[in-house]
Amino acid sequence: MDLSNCKQLRFFGVHLNFLAAKCLVLVVIALFLGTVLLPTFSGLGGVIRQNNFVFVHNRSFPSNQPVKQKFLEVPQIVWGLNNQKIAFARACLTAQMLNRTLLMPKLSASLFYKEVELLKPISFDKIFQFERFNSICKGFVQLSRYSDVSNQSDVIVLQKGSGRRWTLEKDLEQLNQFSKHPYDAREIIRIVGKNPFLWHDHWPTKDYAKVFECLALVEEISTEADKVVSKIREIGMEVRSKNAMLSSSSQPVPFVAVHMRIEKDWMIHCKKLEQRLNISEICSSKEEIMARVGNIAGLKTPVIVYLAVADTLLEDNTVLNGWKDGLHPYEKKKLGVFDIYKKQPYLFQSAIDYEVCLRSDVFVGNSFSTFSSLVVLDRTQKMIKAGETKLCGSDVRWPSYAYNIRGVGNSPHPWVTNMSDTSLTAISYGSSHISC
Numbered sequence: 001m002d003l004s005n006c007k008q009l010r011f012f013g014v015h016l017n018f019l020a021a022k023c024l025v026l027v028v029i030a031l032f033l034g035t036v037l038l039p040t041f042s043g044l045g046g047v048i049r050q051n052n053f054v055f056v057h058n059r060s061f062p063s064n065q066p067v068k069q070k071f072l073e074v075p076q077i078v079w080g081l082n083n084q085k086i087a088f089a090r091a092c093l094t095a096q097m098l099n100r101t102l103l104m105p106k107l108s109a110s111l112f113y114k115e116v117e118l119l120k121p122i123s124f125d126k127i128f129q130f131e132r133f134n135s136i137c138k139g140f141v142q143l144s145r146y147s148d149v150s151n152q153s154d155v156i157v158l159q160k161g162s163g164r165r166w167t168l169e170k171d172l173e174q175l176n177q178f179s180k181h182p183y184d185a186r187e188i189i190r191i192v193g194k195n196p197f198l199w200h201d202h203w204p205t206k207d208y209a210k211v212f213e214c215l216a217l218v219e220e221i222s223t224e225a226d227k228v229v230s231k232i233r234e235i236g237m238e239v240r241s242k243n244a245m246l247s248s249s250s251q252p253v254p255f256v257a258v259h260m261r262i263e264k265d266w267m268i269h270c271k272k273l274e275q276r277l278n279i280s281e282i283c284s285s286k287e288e289i290m291a292r293v294g295n296i297a298g299l300k301t302p303v304i305v306y307l308a309v310a311d312t313l314l315e316d317n318t319v320l321n322g323w324k325d326g327l328h329p330y331e332k333k334k335l336g337v338f339d340i341y342k343k344q345p346y347l348f349q350s351a352i353d354y355e356v357c358l359r360s361d362v363f364v365g366n367s368f369s370t371f372s373s374l375v376v377l378d379r380t381q382k383m384i385k386a387g388e389t390k391l392c393g394s395d396v397r398w399p400s401y402a403y404n405i406r407g408v409g410n411s412p413h414p415w416v417t418n419m420s421d422t423s424l425t426a427i428s429y430g431s432s433h434i435s436c
Contacts, residue, residue: 071144072098073155073190076106076121079197081350082370084108086428087196088124089211092141093203094196098179098189101144104130109345120345127347129216137214149187156186160193171200197428205421209381212374217355221348225355228337232356235335236304239328243302255304256327257360258293258403259372260319262286263310270368273430281432282368284404286319292403293364294324295411298394301326306335306360308353364412367402368430373417376400377427380417391416392436402434 072095077087084107095102107127109120124130124143134142146152158178161170178189217225236253261270262285270283284292293305305327307319320329332338341349350371357363357375365372379398380391388397392414401412414436417427426433 068187069144069148070098070100070184070186071095071103071149071188072100073103073188074105074196075192075194076108077197078108078195080111080370081347081354082374083197084347085212085215085374086208086370086424087199089208090199090201090203091196092137092143092211093207094175094191094199096141097175097202098184100189101142101148103149103188104143104145107347109347111346122345122347125218127218127221127351129218132216133214136216137211140210141214151187154187155190156183156188158183158189158191160191160199162194166200168200168202172202175202201423201425201428203423205377205417205424205427206419208424208427209377209419212378213381217351221351222355224340224344224348225352225359227340228335228352228356229359231335231337232304232306232330235328235330239302239304253302253304254300254361255306256293256296256299256362256364257306257308257357258289259357259363259365259369259375260286260289260307260309261366261369261372262289262316262319263314273368279432281404281406282366282430284366286316287322289364289403290323292401292406292410292412294327295409296362296364296394296401297408297411299362303327303362305329306356307331308357311338311341361398363398363400364403365400365415366404366430367415367432367434368404370428370430372402373427373430376415377417380419383416384419405432405434 072091074091074094077084077091079087088105088107091105092102104124106121107124109122130143130145156178158174160166161174177183183189216222232255233252236255240253267283274280274282303326305323307329309319309331311332319331320334323329332341341352344352354371354375357365358378363372363375363379365375367373379400383391383396383398386397390396393399394414400415401407402415403412405413405415407413413434415434416436418435425431
C-alpha cells in the first residue's frame with residue numbers, strides 16, 4: 001500500500017493518514033469502555049458495599065460461554081412456623097451474598113424438633129408457592145429444585161461456626177471466603193451445622209421483608225384461611241343484625257385478632273426470659289390481655305374477637321369469659337372451625353392462624369413472640385405499600401398493638417415494625433422497644 005497516496009487527516013493538530021485515524025478512534029473507544037466498566041469488578045467477583053452489608057457478584061463471562069448456575073444447600077429448617085420463615089429468609093440472603101441460588105429446603109411439619117419421631121420433613125412447596133416465589137423475588141433471590149443441579153457430587157462443605165467465639169465478623173469473613181476461588185468453582189456449597197435461624201444476621205430488616213413478600217401460601221392452606229375469615233365475618237353479620245343501632249348499616253362488624261400467649265409452655269419460657277433480661281413486660285395474664293384489648297382507643301363495638309391460641313397446649317378453658325361488653329370472643333371450637341385445624345399438621349395450623357391474623361381489622365399480639373412480630377411486620381409493609389403515611393394510632397388503616405406493653409389508659413401499646421433496623425434481631429428474639 002502506497003501511504004503517500006492516502007488522504008491526510010488532521011487530529012488535534014497532528015496530520016494522520018486514514019488508517020491511523022481509524023486505529024486512534026478504536027483505541028479511544030476501548031479506553032473509555034475500560035474506564036467505565038472495569039472498576040465494577042475485582043478479581044473473580046465484584047464487591048458492592050451498601051449500608052455496611054456486602055454483596056458479592058460473579059464476574060461477567062463471554063457471551064459465547066454459558067454461565068454455570070451455582071447453588072446453596074442448607075440444613076433442614078425447624079421450630080415454629082415463623083422461626084422457619086426467618087430461617088428460610090436468612091438462607092435466601094446467604095445464597096444472595098454468595099451469588100448462588102438456594103436449593104429448595106426442607107421445612108418441618110412438627111413443632112417439637114427434639115422429638116425425632118415427630119420431626120416430619122415437609123417440602124417448601126407444600127406450604128408456599130414455588131413458582132410465585134421466584135416470580136415475585138426475581139432479580140433479588142431465587143429458589144431451585146435439586147433436578148436443576150447438573151452434578152450433585154460437585155460439592156464443597158461449609159461448616160458453620162458456633163459458640164461465643166464465633167463472632168459476627170468471623171461469620172462474614174467465612175462467607176466472603178466461600179464467595180471466592182477455589183470455593184466458588186464448586187456447583188454446590190453445602191452448609192452444615194446449626195439451624196439457619198441461629199446463623200449470624202448480616203442483613204437489614206427491609207431485605208427480610210422483601211423475601212417475606214414473596215411467600216404466598218399454597219391454595220390448600222389459603223382456602224382454609226378463607227373459610228375461617230368468612231366464618232368470622234358471618235358471625236359479625238349475625239351480631240349486627242341483632243343490634244338495633246346497626247341493623248340498617250352496611251358496614252361490617254370489625255374483627256380483632258388476638259395472639260393470646262398464655263399456654264403453659266409460653267408462660268414457663270417468658271418467666272425465665274423476664275428473669276434473664278431483668279424486665280417485666282413479656283408475660284401477660286389472661287385478665288391483663290382482656291382488660292387492655294377492651295381499652296383500645298377508638299375501638300367501636302360490637303366487635304368480634306378472634307383468639308389465635310394453640311388449643312392443644314392451652315390448659316385454661318375460661319378464655320371466653322370476662323371480656324368487656326361489646327367484645328364477642330371466639331376461639332376455634334366456638335367459631336365452629338376446629339375441624340379445619342385438627343386435620344392438619346402443626347405447620348398448616350399455624351399458617352392458617354397467621355393468615356387470619358394478617359387479614360384482621362385490628363391485630364393485638366406480644367412483642368416477644370416471633371409470630372406476633374412477623375404479623376406486625378407484614379401489616380406494616382402492607383400499609384407502606386398502600387401509600388399510607390401515618391402508621392401509628394387508632395385511626396390507621398391496619399392498626400396493631402402489643403398487649404404486653406402498657407399504653408395510654410391501660411391500653412395495649414400501638415405497634416409497627418421499624419423497617420430501617422439494620423438487622424432482624426428485634427423480631428427474631430423480641431423487644432419492648434416498639435416504633436410507635
